[in-house]
Amino acid sequence: MNPTYLLLIILGLILLAGIRVIYEYKRALKFRFGKYVKTLNPGFRWIIPIVETIQVVDIRVITINIVSQEVMTEDNVPCSIDGVVFFKIYDPEKAVLEVEEFSFAITQLSQAALRDVCGKVELDTILSNREEMGKNIKAIVEVETHEWGIEIMDVKIKDIQLPENMRRMMANQAEAERSRRARIILAEAEEQAANKLLEAGLQIDKSPSAIKLRLYQTLSNIAAEKNSTILFPFPEEVLPRKKRKSE
Known part of the structure; x- marks a missing residue:
């Protein structure tokens, strides 16, 4: 085979191997020899095979479930509480470089915050002010996630399980x-x-x-009522009085 043709084939394979398509709702961090270079925007992109790699990050709103946590309320009532966290990555570079696994980190933070917030209030407060409890958890979690380029959109308490005797x-x-x-x-x-x-x-x-x-x-x-006979006393005082004839 002609060496020129062989070289063209190898070059074509290299070009094809470096093609990347990034969707609108994602961003890609490009690394060259393991070092961060820049963030790639959506569209048709090309990287140098072997030399460069990319890590794709979804910038849409992401949900993470808070698994049921055993909580002892301020009035000493044991209960199991779970919830859900809504967050969005606004800085892909920080989300990848500042924390090893941001989803796992947010899950752990949310679980700790839920136990901390719900453990400081009475059961009636949790049952009647779920929205307020979610806001308090959100305030605690977003202090840390802000440093990771992640915005906590909302935190919702989904279910509260009580002991059988407490439910009765x-x-x-x-x-x-x-x-x-x-x-x-x-x-x-x-x-x-x-x-x-x-x-x-x-x-x-x-x-x-x-x-x-x-x-x-x-x-x-x-x-x-035609089926019964009723005796009704007739008050004399309500009857018209007869006029006496003058003698």
Whole structure:
């Protein structure tokens, strides 16, 4: 084979071996003989095979689950809490060069922060203020990740597992609270009804005609029941008095 053709084939293979395509949502750090050179932007890129290598970093929002952590709250209630962390790399160079494995590091930081934050408050606070707990965890984690070129977007507490006896106690407490509210509402309704009846009685007392109308209405309602016979005492004082004939 002609040496020229052989040289062209080898050169073509070298050129093909160095072709790299970087997607829009990624960045690539180029190293030459192990030393960082620069960060490659998206598009068609070429590196020198063997001499140069690249490490690709995803700059989209990434999620990491916080595995369930055993936490003892301030009021000595044991519980298991898990969550999720949302973060984004804004400086690929720092994310690769400043920390060995940023995903693992963020996971460890988040677990420690979750135990620290939830261990300083009572159980009721955790249950009612999950959003606030997440913000406190985020504030602790992002202090460290800022040095790594990583922004913590948000931290959410997903699930809180309580012991069986604690769940029963909370269910009983909730049932008692619902019963208390129902009794209060019933008492308020009875009070309002009594006030209305009192107002109606006062109005009827002011007018004898109103007493008659109420009596006639009651008789009409009773007469609608055709299957029973009811004796109703007729108050004499509500009847019209007969005029005596003058002698």
